[in-house]
Amino acid sequence: MRPDSILFTALHGELALQPGQDPHLAASDAYSLFVARSAAMGWLAEAAEDASGGIWGMNDAGQDSGCGSQPKRIAWFQVSLIEPIAADRPLPVQALLSCAGDVVARIGTPRLDAARLLLPVQSLAGSAASSRVSAVMTLLQGAGWFVDCDRQSRTGVDVTLDGGQDPILRSAAPEMLAWIRGLAQDVFWCDSLTDEVVVLEPAVSDELWLGPAYHRATFRGSLAEWSVDALGWLAALLAEASFRHGVTTSLMLTARRSSDSASRM
């Protein structure tokens, strides 16, 4: 029997607190705000046997005052995915990142430089790869959210997918690249695969996936905008691409706005 599928995200960058706010005196924190927000949006499954609804159950969350190397981690969130995932639904990572973004924006004024996501691709295994076309179509429908993004908002990104001790991601990456390029969408233009690796600290506990990091590939391209919404959409698409090309374990996704972003807008 496999363990709970864990969704984890960490936001990296800077968080300027609201003027006059002392985080040690505040009545709320990242955990309670995440619970409140995800309950309000219908995303939270109550931790009760006869509860209904929700797409994740709360695990934990924390706010950092600059943790690890640059860009520093400002907050992290961990939930258990409620399974099974329907064949027409992608991993709910766009909702997760949106909720996380709402929380940090409630605490202060964030500047997002990078993000990390643990993608439980194995939770998509309840349906055959071929039957997940409708989940991809759900994502393409959702791409309409970004259709009128200002061209000036287009941002270069490097996205490293890491399968840890599972080698299949590395060999699947070229086919994933070709598959993504074949989709009728403009949210993520994938230019190339590169050996450059996006690294963020602190690392995520190996017990949550097949860590430590090892078998990986980096997708270089541009996003319609640099936002938690666009990153969440891209993460969900990469999860579908991974599953379609044989990945059946959790992947660690690390995304960072590329340093030469301006030259590729």
Add this chain to the structure above:
Amino acid sequence: MLVCRSLRMILTAAVLSVALLGGSQTSAIAAPAIPAPAPAPYSTSGKVGLKSTGDRTASSVCFFATNGDYVHRSGSDASGHGWWVNGNCRATFAVVTVQLQEYYSDGSWRNKGAPGRRTVRSGGGRGNRATGRAGCNNSSVTGWRSVIDVDVVGVADDPRKLTTPGRNISCRRF
């Protein structure tokens, strides 16, 4: 959020009887082998262990909710949080206790680790959650859940507890 599964009523009249409605923590009855920690079958795990009932003729009632999260791996421990949300009770604090339980191959749930107990304000905000922890001996997939008890300070409440759904996580404690 008052309308939820873990909603409780406090009856200011004396609680008359206590009936164990669910099998929250049971002992092995008969097992062919020595029971050992094991993954929990989701179909049978996490039965809500409700103890109660009170005097329905009581004239004064107030409401609060007992809340918790899914037991999860946190560093080298299994961990679960608990808190309360006040409805209309005339109280500021409650003592929240979170006891983790591990699933065994004989179908029993056994207390593991020390209970986390904290006197906290309503809402589950900063510093207002109790945490139960139990160290993992290894990362074998095993069933875990928590039993959360809330005692509202200064108000006589019933003895019901919230038992969270069993979850299989990569943590085993012997």
